[in-house]
Amino acid sequence: MNTVEVRNLSKVFAQGGYKVKAVDNVTFDIAKGEIVSVTGQSGSGKTTLLNLIGGIETATEGSVYIDGTDICRTAEKELARLRRQKIGYVFQDFNLIPILTVEENIIMPLLLDSKRVDREELDRITRFLGLENRLTHLPSQLSGGQKQRVAIARALINHPSIILADEPTGNLDRAMADEIMRLLLDLNREGITVLLVTHEERYADMCPRKLVITDGHISESR
């Protein structure tokens, strides 16, 4: 079974009289353990597609299956559970909670499940991401690269089926961006499925499979 199956997915934004078809009849699969890049120009619908797969936005038409569950036909509460247990999300603007320390941000998905923290697991992840000395810092005390690593740690803590990364390098300088990219590739090598949205060809080229989105239409590029 594929981790993600997208079938005839469309999203129309209707705003003030005119409509924008941000995602237009998209169909593709992502197999377990794959790393797939999605490239496209600004405004081509990359974020919208990712939000639809992540259950943050509701589709106008079509379906998205995550591990066989159609998330477009799932109630809000169930969708939230899916987001915290099956999907790890990494955003361009980090999306950390400003009032929580690094450690607390990382374990937030566990808190929402009322699960105990497995210290060993937490130590392993933070060491892997080089955050072990930053656990008590607030996000405002971190550099951009560190913030993004916290976001990745948070995405990993619940062992998700897939990591959705929306331009994770967009707000970082070259060295930090390279480092984050390397991290994602390392994670994939450990067996984690990754869907990476980027507008930088350089990073897209590092992925074995590339998708290109143009005005909401998707095409396979190899």
Place this chain on the structure above:
Amino acid sequence: MRYLLYLKRSFRRQPKRHLTLYIILTCAFILPLLISVYRDSSAYGERQQALDMTKGAAFHIENASGEDAELFEGIDGMSAPRYEDGVIYLRFLSDEDWRDAGTVERCGELIMERIEQSGRTYLLPTAYSFDYAIESDTGDEQTVLLLLNIFIIVLSSFVVGSAYKSHLRRFSSDMGVLRSCGAENRQINGIFLTEFAVVFALSSASALILSAGVMKLLFASFLEVRDDGFAWLIFRMDPVNTALHIAVFFVVLLAVISFTLFKFGREPMANAARNDLQSSEMTKKPGKLRIKASPERSLLALWLRRTNKTHRSCLWVAVPVMTVFLFLFAYLSLDAGWVSRLPEYELTVSKNGALGGFTQEETASVERLEQVREIRASGEAQNPQSDGIYEIDIRLTSPELHEEAAALLKQLFPGAEYEIVDSQARAERGREMSTGIYFMLLFIFAAMLGFMLIIVYMKLCDYIEDSRKTIKALSTVGASNGVIRGSYIRQSLVSAGLAAALPAAGSIALFLLAANTAAQKPSVSASLICAYFAVSAVTACAFILPVCRSIRPILERKESIL
């Protein structure tokens, strides 16, 4: 000028905020203005009562006839005696003499001397001091009211100031942008101070019209007193007093706001422009994050530990307002109940002691009246040395007959040495007045409650707005809408519970203290309990509604904020 235009535009975008400020200021004004009107009215009433009683004369000689007047002619420094309705009036020619206690005493002795020498001892002289008759000395009650007013003004200035602060914070990123493109603090402050001046002028005018109108109405229908046996109360609004109140309010508020602006002006630009409102509001020493049995509870514990500052400041407004409300409600209803309690004996006739008590014949004639059920001669007990009856309490066959009976008594005892007190009429008047007092209280607390509710509402809406980033992050990490809303509503419920419980405890303590001092039996009426629950419910709504209202668009329009 460019900056001005910029801010003007950003002002226009948020008309609700200005409206909120206007309402807050207006409500804050009403209470001190009402107290000021009440104070002016009571001072004016007292003054009119004294004038009415003394008629500008230092000596009143009662129980007199026209022929007695000549006896008091030619007293040094005094006018010729004037006779009217069984009373001879003597006044000083100069106020200086009247003001001097020595002169008054000397003249008084002279008058007594003349009465004794002439043997007309039935004459009853009374002296009025200048202070009492002419000078409007401010009584203790007046001073207390003035102090109370100043206290209220200062207190509400701080509350208004804090509301103003959050208003200004909404524009802090605008301010940062302006400053980074070269606007001086002076120009920015000028804009906000102009705004303040306009809002202040509008709200003070509205509050003035509102409180004057309501008080005028209340006085016309309930509160005006010109009856004997009560302190007079006549509607009056002293322009100087009123202007003074407004000026004090303006100065205190201006100071608070200038200080806030000054502080904003010194904030580093990056800080102001970053607009990361929430983490700057965070408690300095955060407690530990604990994972509880349900996510709502974990989040609630987190909010209570880290982001409860706004709630606390809301409680600082809500708890005192509620406490004062409940206390005054309880106390005044006790007081009003006492004033308007129906008397056991509806009428009392008393006789001036210098001329001996009531005769057997007189007492009997009272008892013979058909309206009279029972009498009680009470003079002896009060005045053990005397041998007569000086006071007769009368119980009527039916309380409605009090006016009729009083008129008959007046015929029986026409002389000035007799006094007839209609306690029934007084109690009925008291009842009527207590209705007026309830209405006034209702108005005052409508204003105070409005003030409190809108501040709490505004602050909590801002709180949720400021939590946008946290809410958004939580939602993407997998918190359901129900969990997020639930945790914030729980936080509000905790505050609402405190806002209901603390005032109840506080006002009970105050009330017991006051009842103890006044040596009255404290009692809890059904109306008090109803008022308590009604106000608590409204307060709870003020804590919960803004959360529900502000959180919905954030949760529903998720896509537009991601």
